[in-house]
Amino acid sequence: MIEMAVFALLAVLTIVPAALVVTVKNIFHAALFLVLSLTGVAGFFAMLGADFLFVVQILLYAGGITVILLFVVLLSGSPKDWLIRQMNEQWLGALAASAVFVAVLAGLFQYLPGPESISAVGPTTELLGVLLLREMVLPFEAVSLVLLAALVGAVLFTRRGEGK
Amino acid sequence: MSFQTPWAVLGPAVPSQTPEGIRRRYQRSVLLVLFLLGAVVLASVWLGEPAIRFEALMSRLSELVARKGWPWWVPDFVRLIVPCSLILIFVQLVPVFVLWWELKVAAHIQVRLGPMHVGLWHGWAQPLADGLKLLLKEDIVPAGADRWVHFLAPIVAFVPAYVCYAPIPFGADMAAADLDIGVLFVLGLSGLTVIGLLMAGWGSNNKYSALGGLRAAAQVVSYEVPRVISVLPVVMWAGSLSLSQIMAAQSGLWGGVIPKWFIFYPVIGQVSFLIYLICAVAETNRVPFDIAEAESELVSGFHTEYSGMKFAFFFMAEYAYVFLGSALGAVLFLGGAEPLPLMRWLPTYVVFFGKTMFLVFVFIWFRWTFPRLRVDRLMDFCWKFLLPWSLVNVLLAGLVFLVRWG
Numbered sequence: 001m002i003e004m005a006v007f008a009l010l011a012v013l014t015i016v017p018a019a020l021v022v023t024v025k026n027i028f029h030a031a032l033f034l035v036l037s038l039t040g041v042a043g044f045f046a047m048l049g050a051d052f053l054f055v056v057q058i059l060l061y062a063g064g065i066t067v068i069l070l071f072v073v074l075l076s077g078s079p080k081d082w083l084i085r086q087m088n089e090q091w092l093g094a095l096a097a098s099a100v101f102v103a104v105l106a107g108l109f110q111y112l113p114g115p116e117s118i119s120a121v122g123p124t125t126e127l128l129g130v131l132l133l134r135e136m137v138l139p140f141e142a143v144s145l146v147l148l149a150a151l152v153g154a155v156l157f158t159r160r161g162e163g164k
Numbered sequence: 165m166s167f168q169t170p171w172a173v174l175g176p177a178v179p180s181q182t183p184e185g186i187r188r189r190y191q192r193s194v195l196l197v198l199f200l201l202g203a204v205v206l207a208s209v210w211l212g213e214p215a216i217r218f219e220a221l222m223s224r225l226s227e228l229v230a231r232k233g234w235p236w237w238v239p240d241f242v243r244l245i246v247p248c249s250l251i252l253i254f255v256q257l258v259p260v261f262v263l264w265w266e267l268k269v270a271a272h273i274q275v276r277l278g279p280m281h282v283g284l285w286h287g288w289a290q291p292l293a294d295g296l297k298l299l300l301k302e303d304i305v306p307a308g309a310d311r312w313v314h315f316l317a318p319i320v321a322f323v324p325a326y327v328c329y330a331p332i333p334f335g336a337d338m339a340a341a342d343l344d345i346g347v348l349f350v351l352g353l354s355g356l357t358v359i360g361l362l363m364a365g366w367g368s369n370n371k372y373s374a375l376g377g378l379r380a381a382a383q384v385v386s387y388e389v390p391r392v393i394s395v396l397p398v399v400m401w402a403g404s405l406s407l408s409q410i411m412a413a414q415s416g417l418w419g420g421v422i423p424k425w426f427i428f429y430p431v432i433g434q435v436s437f438l439i440y441l442i443c444a445v446a447e448t449n450r451v452p453f454d455i456a457e458a459e460s461e462l463v464s465g466f467h468t469e470y471s472g473m474k475f476a477f478f479f480m481a482e483y484a485y486v487f488l489g490s491a492l493g494a495v496l497f498l499g500g501a502e503p504l505p506l507m508r509w510l511p512t513y514v515v516f517f518g519k520t521m522f523l524v525f526v527f528i529w530f531r532w533t534f535p536r537l538r539v540d541r542l543m544d545f546c547w548k549f550l551l552p553w554s555l556v557n558v559l560l561a562g563l564v565f566l567v568r569w570g
Contacts, residue, residue: 028366032313035359055348063355064385070362071381074374123344125405 006047014040022086028073030086035066052125208514215337218246247340251329259483263291265521266483266528273532301472306369309469313367318470318477321360324353325484332491333408335501335513346407347399350492351392354447357481358384361449361456361466364478368469376465379539380456384447386543390550391443394436397561398426398496407492411500425499432564435557437497439550441523444489445530446546448482452534455542490523491516498523 017033017040024030042057132140211217226239264279267290271278279287305314331346333339343349358381365377399405402413416424427437446453457465467478494500498519501512537545 026310028310028313032359032363051343051345052348055345055352059348059352059355063352063358064388067355067358067362067381067385070359070366071378071385074362074366074378125345 003047010040010043010047013037013043025085028070031066031069031073034069035062038062038066050124052128205510205514208511209509211511213336213511214513215335251340252326255326255329255484256480258487259480260291260295262483262487262524263294263479264288265524266531267291269525269528270532273529295476298472298476303472303474304469306469308369310367310369313363314469315367315474317360317363317367318474318481319360320363321357322477322481322484324356325481325488328354328488329484331407332488333411333495333500333516334491335511335516337408338501338513339408342406342408345405347395347405347410347492347496350407350488351388351395354485354488355384355388357485360481364466364470368466370469372462372464372468373466376456376458376462376468379458379462380449380466383449383453383456383542383546386546387443387446387453387550390439390546390554391447393551393554393558394439394443395496396558397429397432397436400558400561400565401426401429407495407500411495411502414499415502417505421505423499423502423505425497425502427497432557432561433497435553437493439554439557440493440497441526442550444493445527446542448485448489448527450482450486450527451531452537453542454536455539458536486524486527487520490520490527493523494519 014037017036020033021030021037024033038057038061042054042062045051045054045057222239222243225242228234229236229238264287268278268286279290281287282293283289305311328350330341331339331343331349333342339346361380361384362377365374365380368374398410402410404410404413414423414425418424418428422428426433449456455461457467462468467475470478494516500519501516503510503512503515507515
């Protein structure tokens with residue numbers, strides 16, 4: 001009962017700001033709604049007992065990436081660029097595509113095994129660490145290499161203008 | 165008399181300004197301070213461990229509930245509500261005390277007395293008077309402001325501070341929520357405050373505010389990285405992210421003399437502590453890292469357009485974070501509530517507050533000793549000095565672990 005209420009609250013907190021992100025005209029407001037939506041997702045992690053993912057979601061997405069987004073908004077352009085129409089003529093098609101995607105996902109989720117009980121879930125950090133550094137060490141390192149390559153690439157792209 | 169005090173220019177000598185008078189006054193002050201400290205220590209020893217007292221009260225409540233036939237959830241509810249309310253009240257009181265402490269320490273560093281009149285004894289009620297003044301002030305919203313963002317910014321800046329106090333162990337078994345991911349929780353959620361600063365910068369519709377918000381964001385996001393990495397060796401050593409387990413890992417003595425606090429681990433401990441301390445000061449946007457407020461350049465940065473209680477919220481958030489950074493530093497590096505040698509009779513929370521207040525003093529000492537850094541120097545210092553050395557520190561810690569247990 002309480003679980004259902006919390007779930008509903010978090011769902012509203014996630015979906016409504018997410019919809020506002022792509023509809024409000026003010027880019028800064030859109031970025032702030034994105035923070036709210038990502039925090040809602042973090043709330044889902046907390047509710048499902050994934051404590052590590054909850055904090056990482058807050059640390060990286062709500063506290064890191066969106067701060068950089070807000071930063072870029074403040075730095076970019078003149079005030080008239082901050083108020084733009086976010087949608088073009090294809091919004092109806094995009095809406096239909098998203099609806100189909102949601103329907104397919106909802107259909108798929110019926111065949112997934114559900115968690116036995118939410119209250120039985122314990123701390124996950126240690127399990128996650130052991131999993132990442134023992135069985136999954138190769139994919140983990142591969143992902144970190146890809147991220148490193150992306151980082152070096154980003155530096156390379158931003159440096160190009162300086163050399164000329 | 166040939167001796168002249170610096171303030172003799174103010175008028176004829178009154179008895180308290182002659183050398184004997186000054187000596188007598190100092191003796192009286194020292195005695196008073198010693199008496200107050202003794203009274204606090206005695207009272208705390210008499211009170212004992214709050215966790216044990218609370219448990220006794222709770223068991224009595226459970227009995228009462230069973231006898232009177234009250235609903236089953238009453239004890240659980242009380243167990244939930246009491247620590248939360250205590251934390252809420254505590255976070256309100258922390259800025260009051262730290263502000264007075266800062267006023268007095270700052271004054272004495274600058275060879276003056278600071279507030280002396282409000283509250284009759286060394287101006288102890290000055291922060292309360294300041295708070296009352298801020299409450300009564302007019303709340304001004306700029307005409308061109310983004311009203312909602314301007315209104316919500318102080319709240320977004322302050323609320324994470326409340327939440328971050330939840331996993332702090334104020335003594336043995338005194339964490340409101342002993343989370344398995346305590347360290348990450350505090351470091352992660354305290355990062356949310358910067359969104360409030362950015363909102364203030366945008367919502368005020370003022371170029372100084374916007375610049376202050378920008379600088380705050382750049383600074384906090386940058387210093388977050390070495391701060392988290394500097395904590396890693398501690399986490400590696402304790403084998404846990406839970407603050408109470410990190411505290412427990414630091415109990416005991418080496419050779420019966422040196423406490424096993426993390427700061428006493430050779431090289432690695434000291435380097436991590438220094439990096440942590442610098443980053444913690446930088447995260448609170450205080451001098452020498454206060455480019456986000458920089459009065460001489462930006463009026464007062466992101467809170468230029470704030471007045472009254474909204475300004476007070478930014479102010480309280482800063483002091484709440486000063487205390488939080490000190491408390492976290494005390495738990496991670498100074499053994500938290502682990503007692504000092506020869507002082508095992510002290511209740512754990514007194515030990516914890518002693519260590520934390522020492523670190524708060526270091527924060528204030530920093531502020532009134534160093535000049536402000538330039539923006540680019542600040543970024544260079546973070547990315548080109550702190551980050552590489554914190555990484556080297558982690559590698560070194562890993563090497564030690566490999567040699568010892570590899």
